[in-house]
Amino acid sequence: MRTIVAASAVLILAVLPVAAPWLQFVLTVAIAKGFAALGVAVLLRAGLISIGHAMFFAASAYGVAFLARAGINDLGLLLILSVLVAALVGAIAGMFLVRYRAIFFAMLNLAVSMVFYALCAKLYGVTGGTDGLPVPIPAVFGIAVGEPVFKSVLFYLSLALMLLVGLAVQRYLNSPLGHALSAVHSNEIRLEYLGIPVWTVLLIAYVISAALAGLGGAIAGFAIGRVVPDFAFWTASGHLVLIAVLGGIGGVPGAFLGALFLELLHSAAVTVTDAWNLIVGMTLIIVIMFLPQGFYGLFSRKEASSL
Amino acid sequence: MTHSILEAKNLHVAFNGVKAADGVSIAIHQGEFLAIIGPNGSGKTTLLNICTGYIRPRSGSVLLDGHDITRLSPRAIARRGVARAFQIPQLFSAQRVIDNMMLALAATDGLWTAIRPLDTGARREEAEALLDLVGLADDADRICSTLPEGHRKLLDIAVALALKPRLLLLDEPTSGVSALERFPLMEALMSALRQRHITALFVEHDMDVVARYASRVLVWNAGNIMAEGRPDEVFGDAQVRERVVGVA
Ligand SMILES: Nc1ncnc2c1ncn2[C@@H]1O[C@H](COP(=O)(O)OP(=O)(O)OP(=O)(O)O)[C@@H](O)[C@H]1O
Numbered sequence: 001m002r003t004i005v006a007a008s009a010v011l012i013l014a015v016l017p018v019a020a021p022w023l024q025f026v027l028t029v030a031i032a033k034g035f036a037a038l039g040v041a042v043l044l045r046a047g048l049i050s051i052g053h054a055m056f057f058a059a060s061a062y063g064v065a066f067l068a069r070a071g072i073n074d075l076g077l078l079l080i081l082s083v084l085v086a087a088l089v090g091a092i093a094g095m096f097l098v099r100y101r102a103i104f105f106a107m108l109n110l111a112v113s114m115v116f117y118a119l120c121a122k123l124y125g126v127t128g129g130t131d132g133l134p135v136p137i138p139a140v141f142g143i144a145v146g147e148p149v150f151k152s153v154l155f156y157l158s159l160a161l162m163l164l165v166g167l168a169v170q171r172y173l174n175s176p177l178g179h180a181l182s183a184v185h186s187n188e189i190r191l192e193y194l195g196i197p198v199w200t201v202l203l204i205a206y207v208i209s210a211a212l213a214g215l216g217g218a219i220a221g222f223a224i225g226r227v228v229p230d231f232a233f234w235t236a237s238g239h240l241v242l243i244a245v246l247g248g249i250g251g252v253p254g255a256f257l258g259a260l261f262l263e264l265l266h267s268a269a270v271t272v273t274d275a276w277n278l279i280v281g282m283t284l285i286i287v288i289m290f291l292p293q294g295f296y297g298l299f300s301r302k303e304a305s306s307l
Numbered sequence: 308m309t310h311s312i313l314e315a316k317n318l319h320v321a322f323n324g325v326k327a328a329d330g331v332s333i334a335i336h337q338g339e340f341l342a343i344i345g346p347n348g349s350g351k352t353t354l355l356n357i358c359t360g361y362i363r364p365r366s367g368s369v370l371l372d373g374h375d376i377t378r379l380s381p382r383a384i385a386r387r388g389v390a391r392a393f394q395i396p397q398l399f400s401a402q403r404v405i406d407n408m409m410l411a412l413a414a415t416d417g418l419w420t421a422i423r424p425l426d427t428g429a430r431r432e433e434a435e436a437l438l439d440l441v442g443l444a445d446d447a448d449r450i451c452s453t454l455p456e457g458h459r460k461l462l463d464i465a466v467a468l469a470l471k472p473r474l475l476l477l478d479e480p481t482s483g484v485s486a487l488e489r490f491p492l493m494e495a496l497m498s499a500l501r502q503r504h505i506t507a508l509f510v511e512h513d514m515d516v517v518a519r520y521a522s523r524v525l526v527w528n529a530g531n532i533m534a535e536g537r538p539d540e541v542f543g544d545a546q547v548r549e550r551v552v553g554v555a
């Protein structure tokens with residue numbers, strides 16, 4: 001049943017840009033943010049809120065820009081390498097950050113990401129400062145393509161990755177490692193007494209979440225064609241937390257649902273009013289008050305009622 | 308002399324001047340079911356905390372199979388085959404009963420080999436068998452936090468058993484368990500211990516349980532052992548009767 005819902009949702013997404021071409025860009029960016037929000041949602045399982053995940057989003061987009069400048073010009077290779085860059089940054093930051101909990105974890109993630117942001121903005125010679133760096137159009141499987149074709153390829157590739165990566169993350173969350181991750185939130189003492197290393201469980205989750213944010217960042221970089229320090233700004237991180245909460249911490253589809261909702265709302269709202277933040281704020285209040293499980297809760301009532 | 312699995316030597320611990328372990332030494336022999344009785348606050352839980360690496364003694368050492376484990380973490384000691392059930396159950400309250408069990412089973416399977424789901428079918432069956440053993444078969448799909456206290460206690464014991472330990476440390480396994488369920492629980496526990504060749508130490512306040520099941524009793528008082536022997540010997544001691552059995 002759930003597979004059918006997911007499959008039809010993806011199908012609808014796939015044909016939408018045919019009907020309304022302007023939607024292709026919006027949807028690509030929404031999926032990109034969905035990946036990053038999924039990263040945040042993974043850590044939410046352990047009760048850890050990161051207000052710094054835009055750092056990995058940006059790190060990977062900068063990674064693409066640097067690698068492209070260094071002469072690598074293949075979409076697949078660039079995606080893989082940039083996700084590895086984000087995972088590596090995640091592993092280094094995570095080794096130190098996953099020792100902390102609650103507000104300390106949130107604030108330290110914020111702090112590290114702000115240092116990263118400042119470096120991106122100030123190291124003009126390397127990062128292009130606030131102007132950022134261009135993300136050129138790469139070759140697709142060795143074939144040079146024009147911009148419209150590339151943007152379509154990027155969109156459909158993102159859709160496919162959403163399914164594949166989404167399933168992989170679902171699988172991870174259902175594995176002993178994923179359950180151990182949720183258990184961190186419940187009782188670290190018992191985990192220790194089961195002989196399960198909490199630090200390692202969290203570090204793995206952190207690296208996965210950074211890689212997810214990185215995948216999103218690379219896609220966003222390609223879609224926008226440029227990476228700027230604002231990718232890493234704390235409001236972008238806050239936005240990701242917001243999407244993760246909107247989508248509910250329940251499941252993988254939630255992050256993408258939340259991101260799609262917010263991006264579509266954004267593009268609709270900016271055409272009628274400039275009170276965009278007001279609308280987002282109100283939406284969040286409504287969701288938290290009436291849908292404590294997020295949007296995803298709407299589709300998985302069975303789990304909710306078993307409580 | 309039987310081989311002793313765990314030995315604690317000359318332990319000293321004090322909290323704000325209160326001596327919870329005052330030069331105490333104990334040995335747990337292979338295959339025995341050793342009971343510790345003693346008044347509230349006499350340091351019984353503290354002893355378990357030291358033996359499992361949760362707190363470090365000010366001085367003294369703990370040996371497992373002759374190896375010093377005094378400075379090891381609870382995790383490292385757990386991995387050497389020592390499991391613990393707590394006085395206050397330590398569970399994953401937001402998760403289902405069966406998931407608590409399956410995670411404990413997965414922990415001994417080696418967590419890292421598993422990209423497979425937690426619920427492998429076989430693992431669920433093993434978890435259900437253990438739940439059945441402690442009388443929780445009907446609660447498998449409930450969220451832990453909704454269990455009554457007595458059942459949480461039973462689950463905590465089942466989780467410890469799921470680790471397939473060589474040595475099981477039980478902190479008041481029957482407290483909070485209703486009088487009706489107490490003896491069935493002990494019977495099931497004893498048969499599981501015998502079947503799986505598990506040595507056990509249990510802290511207990513119920514003297515009937517101690518008299519019936521313990522193979523040896525240590526009487527704790529103010530951070531030290533005041534008497535030791537078979538249950539009938541210990542309960543015959545006038546001083547013990549006055550200080551401990553009467554109080555408890
Ligand atoms: N972490 C701690 N910090 C401060 N004091 C402690 C700590 N742990 C134990 N104590 C104190 O040490 C003494 C022994 O406590 P412990 O819990 O070991 O006793 P117990 O014999 O298990 O008692 P009970 O029968 O009530 O479970 C008590 O006075 C207790 O207040």
Ligand SMILES: [Mg+2]
Pocket residue numbers: 351352353394478
């Ligand atoms: Mg105690």
